[in-house]
Amino acid sequence: MDVLLDGLVDAVRLLLTGDQDSWSITALTLRVSLTATAIALLLGLPLGATIALARFPGRRIALAAANTGMGMPPVVVGLFVTVLLWRSGPIGGLGLLYTPTAMVIAQAAIATPIVVALVAAALQQVDPDFRVQMQALGATPIRAFAALLGEARLPLLAAAMAAFGAVVSEVGAAQMVGGNLAGQTRVLTTAAVLATSRGQFSLAIAFGLILLLIAFCVNLSLTLIQQRQTALR
Amino acid sequence: MRRALTVVSAWIAAIVLAGCGTAATSGGAASQAPAEKSLILATTTSTQDSGLLDELLPAFTRDSGWQVKTLAVGSGQAIELGRRGEADALLVHSPAAELEFVAEGTTGSRRLVMHNDFVLLGPKDDPADIKGASATEAMKKIATAEAVFVSRGDESGTHAKEKGLWPKAGVTPGGSWYQSTGQGMGETLRVASEKAGYTLSDRATYLAQRGSLALDVLSEGDPGLLNVYHVIEMTKKAGQLVQPEGAKAFADWIVAAPAQQIIGEFGRAKFGQPLFTPDAGKDESTLGQ
Structure with a gap:
């Protein structure tokens, strides 16, 4: 139990004393996971909306695929991305493996199915009459779509939070495509694993607590946006 | 309604912009990488978990200008990465497997570094x-x-x-x-x-x-x-993108006197005894005698 207390003390000390390594690890974690989440939203919103609203052959299969993708193990995604980025792989010449860019690619691949599935679910639960009404009121398709997004903003923000939560906490893909290189691709999860294998348990706990703290801050700001808009309505 | 959308889209735009910013900087770093010279070292968990690499690699980067990307994996995986041309240099301790690997002909020199x-x-x-x-x-x-x-x-x-x-x-x-x-x-x-x-x-x-x-x-x-570590240089025969000059720089450096001294001193202050014995240039059959 001492380890937990020491971990808490370590976490506070690392944050307050401005420990250079811890700050750069934390900054990289945020940078990689937020970028991956943003990419996942950019890809997932239109895809999820298409699946929810359009009628095309194979739509249910696409939805089932997205739902399956939500449970995809990060280490499997990491393995796929690693093989693609290997020097001997199809785009190995770019030299992306073991860089933050590779981590963004892998994490975006993990987060996109989550966004697609949750966006599809969110838009499908909006009353079908809503779109008919918007069209009757003479709204352009784009205006109608924007209004639809507004109507479903609570679950849409929840999708963003789920995607961020999934990537910021995963370790398998970050370790595999990033390589946990000190000062280059070490993020909070891989740093915690390394500290554990070195027997530095309180340091590992400290990294875990910092991870929880930044995840909380990101989710708090999203929740504030989400709930304030509800109040304004 | 509209304000709701504005706030949400502003937030999304902010992270996207932040993303572009970082993508741009990391792109910049990647395009500088060839100038910075970066090699991939596949090594064993023991060299990382004991902390030895934390002492050696900054000194190597300072002396040679080469950045090192370390993959700390088991010796088996390290050799496999070398075989596929995914690593430039190996620092491993599995002599029988190493000799088999060297016999395949894709490696450069294999030299004794240290033992514990x-x-x-x-x-x-x-x-x-x-x-x-x-x-x-x-x-x-x-x-x-x-x-x-x-x-x-x-x-x-x-x-x-x-x-x-x-x-x-x-x-x-x-x-x-x-x-x-x-x-x-x-x-x-x-x-x-x-x-x-x-x-x-x-x-x-x-x-x-x-x-x-x-x-x-x-x-x-x-x-x-006995636990004997060798450094193995990879060549272009293992893969087009292997950097033999980086491998040579690392291998030459780690068997030279300054690195051997760091190895011999490592752990003395903290554990009262060195964790590794530097062996560069020795005959392997005389170790432990």
Whole structure:
């Protein structure tokens, strides 16, 4: 139990004393996971909306695929991305493996199915009459779509939070495509694993607590946006 | 309504912009990388978990200008990465597998760097009574007593050494007493400690973590327990993108006097004894004598 207390003390000390390594690890974690989440939203919103609203052959299969993708193990995604980025792989010449860019690619691949599935679910639960009404009121398709997004903003923000939560906490893909290189691709999860294998348990706990703290801050700001808009309505 | 959308889209735009910014900077870093010279070193978990690389690599980067991307994996995986041309240099400790690999003809030179030794660890009460026994005798006793033995099981150099010891002890390990973690040395030590089992470890990783383990050294000093590290340079024969000049820079540096001195001093301050013995230029058959 001492380890937990020491971990808490370590976490506070690392944050307050401005420990250079811890700050750069934390900054990289945020940078990689937020970028991956943003990419996942950019890809997932239109895809999820298409699946929810359009009628095309194979739509249910696409939805089932997205739902399956939500449970995809990060280490499997990491393995796929690693093989693609290997020097001997199809785009190995770019030299992306073991860089933050590779981590963004892998994490975006993990987060996109989550966004697609949750966006599809969110838009499908909006009353079908809503779109008919918007069209009757003479709204352009784009205006109608924007209004639809507004109507479903609570679950849409929840999708963003789920995607961020999934990537910021995963370790398998970050370790595999990033390589946990000190000062280059070490993020909070891989740093915690390394500290554990070195027997530095309180340091590992400290990294875990910092991870929880930044995840909380990101989710708090999203929740504030989400709930304030509800109040304004 | 509209304000809701504005706030949300502003937020999304902010992260996207932040993303573009970072993408741009990381793109910049990537395009500078060839100028910065960066090589990939595949090595064993023991060199990372003991902390040796943290001392060696910054000095190498300062002396040579080469940045090093370290992949700390088992020796088996390190050799496989070399074979596929995914690494430029290897620092490994699995001599039999290394010789087979070198015979394939895709490597450059293979040079002796350092050694330490393996130790047989176990709980203080020593249920199989192996204290002071030779390595093979101890392994035989553990098997006979069916005392818990925790194996790396990950094709690492340590695992290879362990697999070589069982036949010498006349034992085929198996059954519920023989447990395989498939993880690195640090985790495996932890499992052995928690299960009050026996395990084989390199001395450096054990000493670095001794404080948090309920494990004692029970058998040591057997010539069969030497743990010898070699550096292997890869060549273009393994893959088009291999950087033989980076491999050579690293290999030449680690066998030269300044690096050998760092190796010889490493751990003396913290553990009262060095964790590795520098051996560059020595004849391998004279080690441990």
